[in-house]
Amino acid sequence: MQTRRSFLKLGAGAAAVGAFAPLTVSANSSDVKWDETHEIVIVGSGFAGLAAAVEAGKLGAKDIVIFEKLGVYGGNSTLNAGQACFANTDLQKQLGIEDSAELMVQDQLKSGRGYASEELLTHSAELGPYIYQLTKDCGCVYRDHIINTGGTSATRSHQVVERSGSGFIRPMLKTARSYGVKTKIRHKFEHLITAKDGTVLGIQVRRGYHFGHEESGELINVKAEKGVLIATGGFGANVSFRQALDPNLGADVGCTNARGATGDGLIAMLAEGAMPVHLSFIQSGPWASPDEGGFGYGAGFSLYNFPHSIAIDRNTGQRFMNETADRKTRADLEVLRRDKEGKPNPALLIAPKHEAMKDPSMHNVLKYNVAWEFDSVDAIAKHFDLPLTELKKQIEDWNIYVKAGEDPQFGKRMNMSTGIYLTAPFIVQRLWPKVHYCQGGIQINTKAEVIAAKSGEKIPGLYAAGEVSGGVHGVSRLGGCSTPECMAFGVTAARSIMKA
Amino acid sequence: MKTVNTLLLLVLGACIALSAQARDQRDYHEMVYDSGCKTCHDQGMKSFPSDDSCLQCHDMSELAQQTKREGDEARQNPHDSMHYGQEAPCMECHGEHTPKQAICMDCHNFDFPKFKQ
Numbered sequence A: 001m002q003t004r005r006s007f008l009k010l011g012a013g014a015a016a017v018g019a020f021a022p023l024t025v026s027a028n029s030s031d032v033k034w035d036e037t038h039e040i041v042i043v044g045s046g047f048a049g050l051a052a053a054v055e056a057g058k059l060g061a062k063d064i065v066i067f068e069k070l071g072v073y074g075g076n077s078t079l080n081a082g083q084a085c086f087a088n089t090d091l092q093k094q095l096g097i098e099d100s101a102e103l104m105v106q107d108q109l110k111s112g113r114g115y116a117s118e119e120l121l122t123h124s125a126e127l128g129p130y131i132y133q134l135t136k137d138c139g140c141v142y143r144d145h146i147i148n149t150g151g152t153s154a155t156r157s158h159q160v161v162e163r164s165g166s167g168f169i170r171p172m173l174k175t176a177r178s179y180g181v182k183t184k185i186r187h188k189f190e191h192l193i194t195a196k197d198g199t200v201l202g203i204q205v206r207r208g209y210h211f212g213h214e215e216s217g218e219l220i221n222v223k224a225e226k227g228v229l230i231a232t233g234g235f236g237a238n239v240s241f242r243q244a245l246d247p248n249l250g251a252d253v254g255c256t257n258a259r260g261a262t263g264d265g266l267i268a269m270l271a272e273g274a275m276p277v278h279l280s281f282i283q284s285g286p287w288a289s290p291d292e293g294g295f296g297y298g299a300g301f302s303l304y305n306f307p308h309s310i311a312i313d314r315n316t317g318q319r320f321m322n323e324t325a326d327r328k329t330r331a332d333l334e335v336l337r338r339d340k341e342g343k344p345n346p347a348l349l350i351a352p353k354h355e356a357m358k359d360p361s362m363h364n365v366l367k368y369n370v371a372w373e374f375d376s377v378d379a380i381a382k383h384f385d386l387p388l389t390e391l392k393k394q395i396e397d398w399n400i401y402v403k404a405g406e407d408p409q410f411g412k413r414m415n416m417s418t419g420i421y422l423t424a425p426f427i428v429q430r431l432w433p434k435v436h437y438c439q440g441g442i443q444i445n446t447k448a449e450v451i452a453a454k455s456g457e458k459i460p461g462l463y464a465a466g467e468v469s470g471g472v473h474g475v476s477r478l479g480g481c482s483t484p485e486c487m488a489f490g491v492t493a494a495r496s497i498m499k500a
Numbered sequence B: 001m002k003t004v005n006t007l008l009l010l011v012l013g014a015c016i017a018l019s020a021q022a023r024d025q026r027d028y029h030e031m032v033y034d035s036g037c038k039t040c041h042d043q044g045m046k047s048f049p050s051d052d053s054c055l056q057c058h059d060m061s062e063l064a065q066q067t068k069r070e071g072d073e074a075r076q077n078p079h080d081s082m083h084y085g086q087e088a089p090c091m092e093c094h095g096e097h098t099p100k101q102a103i104c105m106d107c108h109n110f111d112f113p114k115f116k117q
Ligand SMILES: Cc1cc2nc3c(=O)[nH]c(=O)nc-3n(C[C@H](O)[C@H](O)[C@H](O)COP(=O)(O)OP(=O)(O)OC[C@H]3O[C@@H](n4cnc5c(N)ncnc54)[C@H](O)[C@@H]3O)c2cc1C
Pocket: A043, A044, A045, A046, A047, A048, A049, A067, A068, A069, A070, A073, A074, A075, A076, A077, A078, A079, A080, A081, A082, A083, A084, A085, A165, A187, A188, A189, A190, A231, A232, A233, A234, A256, A257, A258, A260, A261, A262, A263, A264, A265, A294, A295, A436, A437, A465, A466, A467, A468, A479, A480, A481, A482, A483, A484, A486
């Protein structure tokens, strides 16, 4: 328990102080007054929590409960773009795409830059076809073609027709309920309840909690007969916590995450001595716009247009990066675009309308004031107050690079811009990075058991899955590779709990 | 609105004096104020009303009908959204005594012209 107390002192600034109101936390089960008992207790209603509930239901669990602190289900998962990388599915075979779990792992190890866990990635990739089928059995509907996301050597991003994670969450929630799973909103997990030997017995929950009102609701103790699964997601929306880990990620950097991504589960597990892994590896999305919240529509627009468009610094009227470099490189450069006082002065993504119009996102960004149309370079320079001569020269130079098929300025791969000249009319969107994904978290093994920092052994009764777990992806996660991993470890946790 | 009458009967005689905290009242909820704070504050005055509270008078599927949208906006129906269906509790977006905005606005610049902050 010393671990917990010393952590509390350090973490008090980051965590809601009220969350740690004193109560018997380290006790024999006989000392605790239990208000509820369930066979399996799941915290968090995203991909990891729901996949676990569905699998446990399939395996015959009779009494499963999911606690969700917000008023709505799904966390980051329901805001997600609906892309999931699976290797070796029947859809891939149908489309003649050759792929394998090994190949997927190799791609992920590469982007993990030596920090990813081959063991965990392999476990997750091998479960891919099972997860793909499980989601279909729940009623999720995939588009009939597969998307190519960055950093992969085979086309493997399967996308649901909604192009949103809600296309997974809603059918999975329905399926879970059909197994009798009790789903409860406004129930905030406060901390674990452990026996003297560290075994997790249950959790304390704030029932009737309203987000932002930390003292709302009432505290209850919930006993878990078979196990507790923490599936509370990342901490991208907890500014003081993320900034403590990466000083570059202060409040002036936005965030694509749901409100609830404040790291509660992670903080509580650290308090009980779980092993922290790679907490500072926090990924920002370089495709975001400061003119809307979250992921919004701007991300889709920039993702489509980066290959054949240019990003311009408003101070210089010139490019400042390879627009298709990896996420981290671009986000780090974007956040440096500032005025003389150091205030954000977001860069401009300038795209040719004749190409931008081929993607449905152009309609959305124009309609919702996330991007604007201009019929000349002069108009752009005037509107955004940037040096006209330099901007004109930059655009002329860029068009020469397009013609030559080579970018001497930043070495961008030019095969995606062949024949696509940057000519009027232009569509212009502002760019400012947003915190997007936490690679770090607590350590788990291939059974989704949580590992203790002190011993390297599992903490009995405690399981974790999804973004709250760390070390799977290493330095950088590839696009479309969180969904399958969150679900694979959710399923794994359910299997382990049912065996325990 | 059909259940309002029953409700009025039920709470008739309840304390009518409104505390100073009940600011920012909505004119269109006047009859509810007339029947007392506990009409909505069904979990005690110090707690938030339950998520069923508003549904005593309002019906989610009726609201979904009323805010139905067409074409490329079809999925932007706040009472039947792509992300949360008809499950988002009223208080996620609406406040009686505090200004709020739709949770959709966390990520989207949608225009909900009839929304009253
Ligand atoms: C906008 C966006 C787009 C994305 N697009 C993709 C994509 O296309 N493909 C891909 O692979 N990945 C994508 N990602 C990443 C991926 O969606 C997330 O990593 C994944 O959804 C995490 O799932 P999870 O189950 O671990 O957590 P979440 O889905 O975040 O669920 C955790 C839940 O736990 C709840 N919770 C937190 N604390 C508590 C508490 N104390 N008590 C009770 N409940 C609590 C939260 O409110 C939340 O509902 C995207 C992420 C975002 C934000």
